[in-house]
Each structure stands twice: as C-alpha cells, then as structure tokens.
Amino acid sequence: MMADKSYLIEHVLNHSEKEQLNPEVLKQLRVLRLEENDKPVIFVGAGTCGLGAGAGLTMKNAKTWLDEHQIDADVIPVGCIGLCSSEPLLDIKLPGKKRISFEKVSGDRVNGILDHVFAGTLPEQPVLGQFKNQESQQEWVGVPYLQDHSFFKPQLRIVLENCGISNPVSIEEYIARDGYRAYLNTLKLFSRREMCDFIEKSGLRGRGGGGFPTGKKWNMALANEADQKYLICNADEGDPGAFMDRAVIEGDPHKLLEGMAIAAYAIGATKAYVYIRAEYPLAIERLVIAIEQARNYGLIGKNIFGTGIDLEIVIKKGAGAFVCGEETALIHSIEGKRGMPRPRPPYPAVSGLFGKPTIINNVETFSNLPTIVNKGADWFSNMGTATSKGTKVFALSGKISLTGLVEIPMGTTIRDIIFKVAGGIPNGKKFKAVQMGGPSGGCVTEVNLDIQIDYESLVKVGAMMGSGGMVVMDEDTCMVDIAKFFMDFIQRESCGKCIPCREGTRRMLEILESITSKPKNRETHEPLARFKGVLQLEKLGKVIKDTSLCGLGQSAPNPVLSTLTWFRNEYEEHVFDKKCRAGVCQNLRVYTIDVENCTGCTVCAKKCPTNAIIGGRKQPHFIIPDKCISCGACEEACNFNAVKVS
Amino acid sequence: MSIAIQEILAKYPNAKPDSLIPILQHVQEQMGFLSEDSVVEVGKYLNMPTSKIFGVATFYNQFRFNAPGKYHVMVCRGTACHVLGSATVLDEIEKNLRIKAGQTSKDKLFSLEVVACIGACGLAPVISINGEFHAKVTSESIKTIVEEYRNREVQQ
Numbered sequence: 001m002m003a004d005k006s007y008l009i010e011h012v013l014n015h016s017e018k019e020q021l022n023p024e025v026l027k028q029l030r031v032l033r034l035e036e037n038d039k040p041v042i043f044v045g046a047g048t049c050g051l052g053a054g055a056g057l058t059m060k061n062a063k064t065w066l067d068e069h070q071i072d073a074d075v076i077p078v079g080c081i082g083l084c085s086s087e088p089l090l091d092i093k094l095p096g097k098k099r100i101s102f103e104k105v106s107g108d109r110v111n112g113i114l115d116h117v118f119a120g121t122l123p124e125q126p127v128l129g130q131f132k133n134q135e136s137q138q139e140w141v142g143v144p145y146l147q148d149h150s151f152f153k154p155q156l157r158i159v160l161e162n163c164g165i166s167n168p169v170s171i172e173e174y175i176a177r178d179g180y181r182a183y184l185n186t187l188k189l190f191s192r193r194e195m196c197d198f199i200e201k202s203g204l205r206g207r208g209g210g211g212f213p214t215g216k217k218w219n220m221a222l223a224n225e226a227d228q229k230y231l232i233c234n235a236d237e238g239d240p241g242a243f244m245d246r247a248v249i250e251g252d253p254h255k256l257l258e259g260m261a262i263a264a265y266a267i268g269a270t271k272a273y274v275y276i277r278a279e280y281p282l283a284i285e286r287l288v289i290a291i292e293q294a295r296n297y298g299l300i301g302k303n304i305f306g307t308g309i310d311l312e313i314v315i316k317k318g319a320g321a322f323v324c325g326e327e328t329a330l331i332h333s334i335e336g337k338r339g340m341p342r343p344r345p346p347y348p349a350v351s352g353l354f355g356k357p358t359i360i361n362n363v364e365t366f367s368n369l370p371t372i373v374n375k376g377a378d379w380f381s382n383m384g385t386a387t388s389k390g391t392k393v394f395a396l397s398g399k400i401s402l403t404g405l406v407e408i409p410m411g412t413t414i415r416d417i418i419f420k421v422a423g424g425i426p427n428g429k430k431f432k433a434v435q436m437g438g439p440s441g442g443c444v445t446e447v448n449l450d451i452q453i454d455y456e457s458l459v460k461v462g463a464m465m466g467s468g469g470m471v472v473m474d475e476d477t478c479m480v481d482i483a484k485f486f487m488d489f490i491q492r493e494s495c496g497k498c499i500p501c502r503e504g505t506r507r508m509l510e511i512l513e514s515i516t517s518k519p520k521n522r523e524t525h526e527p528l529a530r531f532k533g534v535l536q537l538e539k540l541g542k543v544i545k546d547t548s549l550c551g552l553g554q555s556a557p558n559p560v561l562s563t564l565t566w567f568r569n570e571y572e573e574h575v576f577d578k579k580c581r582a583g584v585c586q587n588l589r590v591y592t593i594d595v596e597n598c599t600g601c602t603v604c605a606k607k608c609p610t611n612a613i614i615g616g617r618k619q620p621h622f623i624i625p626d627k628c629i630s631c632g633a634c635e636e637a638c639n640f641n642a643v644k645v646s
Numbered sequence: 647m648s649i650a651i652q653e654i655l656a657k658y659p660n661a662k663p664d665s666l667i668p669i670l671q672h673v674q675e676q677m678g679f680l681s682e683d684s685v686v687e688v689g690k691y692l693n694m695p696t697s698k699i700f701g702v703a704t705f706y707n708q709f710r711f712n713a714p715g716k717y718h719v720m721v722c723r724g725t726a727c728h729v730l731g732s733a734t735v736l737d738e739i740e741k742n743l744r745i746k747a748g749q750t751s752k753d754k755l756f757s758l759e760v761v762a763c764i765g766a767c768g769l770a771p772v773i774s775i776n777g778e779f780h781a782k783v784t785s786e787s788i789k790t791i792v793e794e795y796r797n798r799e800v801q802q
Contacts, residue, residue, distance in 0.1 A: 048764070240723070241724055242763075277765075279761060279763075280765060321706050322762065334664060
C-alpha cells in the first residue's frame with residue numbers, strides 16, 4: 001500500500017517529533033523516498049541544464065528500452081544535482097540495491113548502460129558513484145560513493161539537499177524527507193515574535209546580495225501594525241552568470257514554499273508573491289504544481305491545520321528587467337508599473353507593496369529556513385565565520401573543469417572552491433581571475449584566492465557575495481572586454497530614473513569602447529582622449545557610486561573599478577600599445593599577409609569590405625593598415641594560411 | 647475588435663492596474679507579440695491611457711512589438727556565455743539568418759533575440775530555439791543547428 005494524503009497527515013504531519021513515528025510509518029517513508037522499492041526506478045536529471053544537454057532524449061530512450069524489454073519500472077525526472085558539466089545524469093535504483101549514478105548519459109549510451117545494470121553488472125563507463133545512505137540496501141561492489149566524489153565531498157548541502165535526488169513534483173516524497181514539519185511546528189510551538197527572534201539568533205543573512213540580517217528585517221515588519229502585510233519571494237534572478245534560484249525551484253519547489261510559509265507566519269502576512277523570471281518556464285511549471293499540491297494538503301489556504309492561520313501564495317512572472325531585483329523596483333513591477341526604484345526610507349518593511357508592510361527575501365534565504373527550524377538556531381550559527389553563518393550556494397561557470405552548483409560552508413577559501421571542488425582550469429591554461437557578484441561585483445585575483453568567503457571579506461577585496469555567481473576566467477580572457485561587457489549590460493538595464501546611472505554608465509561604456517577600438521586618426525587629439533579616458537573612468541565611477549539612487553547604480557561601476565585596480569596594466573596596453581594580450585578585442589588585431597604563403601588568388605581582396613587589400617593576380621597581396629577595419633574577413637577567406645594576426 | 651483579446655480579458659474579471667503586466671504577458675503568449683490594437687484594447691479594459699501601457703511595456707525586455715518568426719532564436723549573452731565566446735556565436739547567427747538581433751527574417755521563418763541570461767551557465771554558450779535548448783554551441787555547430795530547422799520546414 002502506498003501512503004496517501006490522509007495517511008501522511010494522520011501519521012506524519014500531525015506529529016511534531018520525528019522520534020514519535022512508529023517503525024511501520026518509517027518504513028512507509030523509506031518507500032516514499034524510493035530508498036526501498038519493489039520495482040526498479042530510473043531517475044533522469046531534467047532541470048533546464050539537463051534538458052539542454054539532451055536529457056529529453058535520454059529519458060525517451062530509457063522508456064523505449066523498458067518497453068522493449070517489458071520491464072515495469074518508473075522513470076522520474078528530477079532536478080539538477082549541480083554537476084552541470086556531467087549532464088545528462090541518469091540514476092538507477094534496483095530493488096534491494098543502492099541507487100547508482102551515471103554521468104554524460106547521452107541518448108545513444110542509454111541502452112548499453114541499462115543492458116548492463118538490469119543484468120546486475122556494471123558498464124565500463126561512465127559510473128559517477130553510488131548513494132552512501134540507504135543502509136538496508138546492498139552495495140554495488142567496487143563503486144565509490146557519490147558523496148565522496150571530489151565535487152561533492154567539500155560541500156555541505158542544506159538548500160540543495162534534495163535537488164537532483166528527489167522527485168520535485170511529489171509532495172509525498174517531500175513530506176517523507178521531513179518536509180513541512182518545520183512549518184507545522186512553527187505554527188504550533190512559536191509565537192510570531194519568537195520566530196523572528198529565533199531566526200535573528202541563527203545569524204541568517206539575506207542571500208540575495210546585500211546580506212541584511214533576515215530576522216532583524218522580519219522584526220521591523222512585525223512591529224508595524226497593519227490590516228494587511230505581504231511577503232515577496234525574489235526569484236528574479238537577473239544577474240547573468242547565476243542560476244541557483246532556478247535550480248532550487250526546479251529541484252525542490254516545496255522547500256521554497258515551506259520557507260515562505262514560515263516567514264509569512266513570522267511577520268503576519270497572509271498573502272505571499274513569488275516574483276519569478278518569465279525566462280524560467282520549467283521552474284514556474286514546477287512551482288505551480290507544488291503550490292497546488294500544498295493547497296490540496298491544506299498547508300496553504302484558509303485555517304491551515306486548524307490553527308486559524310491563512311496564507312495565499314501567488315506567482316507573478318517578471319517581464320525581464322534587471323533593476324527589478326531591487327526591492328522597491330520589484331514592488332512597482334508587481335503593482336503593474338514600470339520597475340523603477342524609489343528613495344528609501346520608508347523601507348518596504350514599513351511601507352511596501354500597495355503601501356503595506358512588506359518583506360522581500362531571496363529564494364535561497366527562504367530555502368534555508370525549514371532546516372534551521374528543524375535543527376535549531378545554534379546548529380546554524382555554529383557554521384561559518386564570525387559574521388556570516390551557514391552555507392552559500394555558488395554557481396560555477398566559465399573557464400573551469402567542472403561547472404555547476406555547489407553549496408559550501410561560509411569560510412571556505414575561494415581557492416578550494418575553484419581548484420578542489422571544481423577541478424581547476426581546463427586545457428592547462430593559467431587562472432586569471434574569478435568574477436563574483438555579477439554586474440555589481442568585481443574580480444578576485446590570484447593574490448586574494450586564499451581569503452575565507454564571507455560577506456565582509458569579499459567586499460574588502462573589491463568583489464561582493466551578490467547572488468553567488470562565480471565566473472572563472474583564464475589567460476585568454478581580456479579584462480577590459482569583461483568590464484565593457486558589464487558596462488554594456490548595466491547601461492542597457494539602467495532604468496533611467498536618476499542621472500548618474502543613466503548618463504554616467506553610458507559615458508563609461510563609451511570610454512571603454514574607445515580604448516578597445518582601432519585608433520582612427522593619429523593627427524587629432526584621439527590618442528590623448530584615449531589616455532584621458534582611463535583617468536576619467538575612475539572619477540566617473542566614484543561619482544556614480546556616490547550619487548545614484550538605488551543599489552544597481554551604486555554598484556554599477558564596480559566591475560570597471562575592480563578590473564582597473566587589479567589589471568591596470570591591461571588597460572594601459574590597450575591605451576598606449578593598442579594591443580589586447582588575450583586577442584579578444586577584435587578591433588585591436590593587426591592583420592598582415594605573409595608574402596611567402598600568398599598565391600595571389602585575390603579571394604581576400606574580393607572579400608575585403610573596405611578595399612584595404614591591394615595586389616595583382618598571382619602577385620603577393622598587401623593590407624593597407626589605415627584602411628583595414630580588422631574585421632577578419634580576409635583571414636576567414638584565405639585558403640593558404642597567408643593572413644596572419646598579431 | 648479581436649475576439650482572441652476579448653477571450654483573454656474575460657479571464658481577468660475586476661482587473662486592477664496590477665493585472666496589467668500579467669494581461670500583457672498573456673496577450674503576447676497567445677498572439678506572439680503586442681500589436682497596437684491589442685494595447686488599445688487592454689487600455690480600454692483597464693481604463694488606462696494607451697501611452698501609459700506603452701510606457702510600461704517598452705520598459706520590460708520581454709515585450710515585443712513585431713511578429714516573431716516561426717522559429718524564435720534566443721541567444722544568451724550572460725557572463726559565462728560571453729567568456730566562452732557568445733559574441734562570435736551571435737555574429738555567426740546574424741550572418742547566417744541575415745537578420746540583426748530584434749528582427750524577423752523576410753520569410754517570417756526566423757526571428758532573433760538577445761537575452762541577458764537563460765540560466766544554464768554550466769553549458770555555455772547556450773541558445774534556445776522555440777524553447778529547445780542547444781548547449782555548448784560554436785560558430786561551427788550553429789550552421790548545422792540552423793540547417794536542421796530549415797530542413798524541418800522543407801519537410802513540412
């Protein structure tokens with residue numbers, strides 16, 4: 001018999017302590033967690049990243065294989081376990097055996113793997129590991145534990161606990177994994193003020209970037225009497241290079257809902273919004289299902305579990321504006337206006353959505369709450385550094401061996417994350433910098449790799465925690481180009497309300513464009529202008545920081561100021577030598593034709609858009625430097641490798 | 647007056663100004679873009695000036711005012727994609743489809759859009775065509791991908 005809704009409510013949710021559950025119920029929960037199964041189960045990592053890597057075909061082929069062999073088994077799409085570079089991932093749980101994981105299971109590899117595993121043997125490749133817990137189940141001989149994999153070992157997974165492991169759209173499985181106990185205990189055992197104080201004591205700080213103490217913020221909202229209060233979950237992950245919110249919602253939407261429910265109770269809100277990017281269709285889909293399931297169980301709605309508490313959770317799709325990550329802009333967007341920030345105070349905790357007290361927290365902040373309530377404030381505050389407690393999820397991407405999501409305790413060094421967890425830089429290249437905090441953050445270079453991660457230490461070296469994006473760069477990355485990239489982004493996303501941000505970022509972009517473009521005329525003052533530009537950049541950056549209205553503007557110059565601090569020599573090379581050492585800035589490339597190799601076929605001369613190539617038929621050709629716009633068309637056209645770039 | 651828009655508006659009874667963005671999103675989902683007529687229609691329904699609605703709609707990146715092509719190509723220009731060469735990928739697509747970002751090809755087959763971040767940074771550079779993701783694209787693989795969609799069209 002499968003445990004159903006009434007069974008779970010009666011035997012699990014109505015008990016405050018896990019220890020009160022009898023052995024029969026515990027066995028049912030193990031079955032629900034798919035740790036003890038009668039028929040085989042196949043799990044496919046099917047987050048957006050998994051699907052991008054081809055998990056759709058993997059799943060289809062697995063089903064076809066099962067049909068062909070007439071085997072009765074379940075195929076369950078799960079979220080992302082975090083190891084994006086090994087996608088698609090496929091796990092198999094045979095009855096009586098431990099769950100085993102395979103990596104890089106593209107569609108064509110499915111049959112080979114299933115043939116072996118269902119025959120009880122192991123294929124040569126590509127076993128990732130087997131699950132460590134599941135004591136009652138038999139081990140696969142000679143297979144390492146997944147938890148001992150170099151990528152997972154240094155991690156401490158609280159927020160990502162269930163991601164990639166459990167079925168994200170099964171509330172039963174979530175309940176079997178201790179789900180919603182924290183919420184119901186909160187309603188039964190804590191007063192609102194006690195809950196706010198409890199979270200303040202745990203030391204949890206906002207994971208969206210600013211790092212404001214969560215409990216303190218809640219207490220502010222609680223202290224304000226109002227007929228209606230609102231709670232908002234900020235899932236508008238606009239920061240390019242960060243995708244933890246998406247992964248958490250796709251992989252474990254119930255954890256977010258439970259966290260939100262706890263927070264809503266603590267501040268006395270009866271209506272909660274999830275403001276989520278429209279670019280995350282899969283996350284929205286799973287969240288809709290999860291809300292429906294929670295409502296069906298009576299965990300959301302009116303008079304929750306007879307406590308007299310009401311809660312409504314509504315999804316609002318963002319419409320694509322980076323500035324809406326800012327609290328007051330986000331509120332305006334929900335109200336149906338342009339997403340522009342307003343001056344604070346009054347803070348949203350005093351006057352927010354529709355003029356009512358409103359608390360806005362990030363997805364990761366909410367997802368921390370259930371575990372903190374279950375395990376205690378002291379447990380949480382014992383982890384991390386003096387000022388930053390708990391763990392932080394980072395999204396690793398860029399020039400790095402293993403890309404993906406990791407959750408590590410605060411206080412770990414950046415070097416450990418990049419070189420131990422993520423396996424360092426591929427292709428024998430040299431590490432140059434890691435960009436942290438997205439468009440509001442900065443770069444951390446080799447000299448600062450050994451700092452312990454917490455909110456303060458990162459700010460000290462000119463970067464910031466931000467939402468936790470870590471983009472790793474190697475020697476082939478041009479830092480001026482990166483600064484230009486962020487400036488271009490910010491300049492487009494600036495809402496236009498205040499002048500320093502609207503005009504200043506555009507001017508900064510123009511200066512960067514000027515030093516990365518080909519000098520046009522040597523007789524004018526252009527070389528001087530290029531040189532002066534760099535001096536102006538610093539001054540302009542400081543003015544924008546000091547005078548902008550909101551967080552977006554105040555942090556907009558950070559990527560430029562940070563690269564200027566650490567990579568001034570690269571800027572100087574661009575200005576004085578007109579050279580980009582990484583070869584990224586296309587306009588600074590100098591093209592020449594190798595007389596030895598040129599056969600005079602005239603193909604390049606025909607392709608050249610500016611007629612900069614001269615030379616007769618069957619004669620070596622030449623490029624006129626003043627006419628050349630460094631577009632590279634000749635290099636692409638040449639069949640004899642005669643066009644050289646320097 | 648378009649019946650389709652009436653049907654959409656009917657799903658938002660007693661709409662207040664805060665329903666504006668969801669309604670516009672719904673219209674775009676159904677029609678593919680926001681036409682001038684539809685904006686006027688929404689304005690009448692919400693009792694808001696059209697200028698105000700355009701003010702809101704143009705503020706957000708999501709809203710389009712031209713009909714998209716049959717295959718809508720989204721190129722991710724997030725940081726991770728940029729570091730791994732999405733600029734060249736975008737160039738190649740623009741050349742291949744002979745349109746610039748934000749445009750629709752003459753045969754209405756392809757339209758191109760640049761997005762800030764798709765959120766699949768681990769697989770950078772990423773593009774998405776009608777919601778199908780293509781990971782780790784290069785200027786070489788782009789040609790095959792686009793060709794595949796062109797062939798699909800021929801076969802139909």
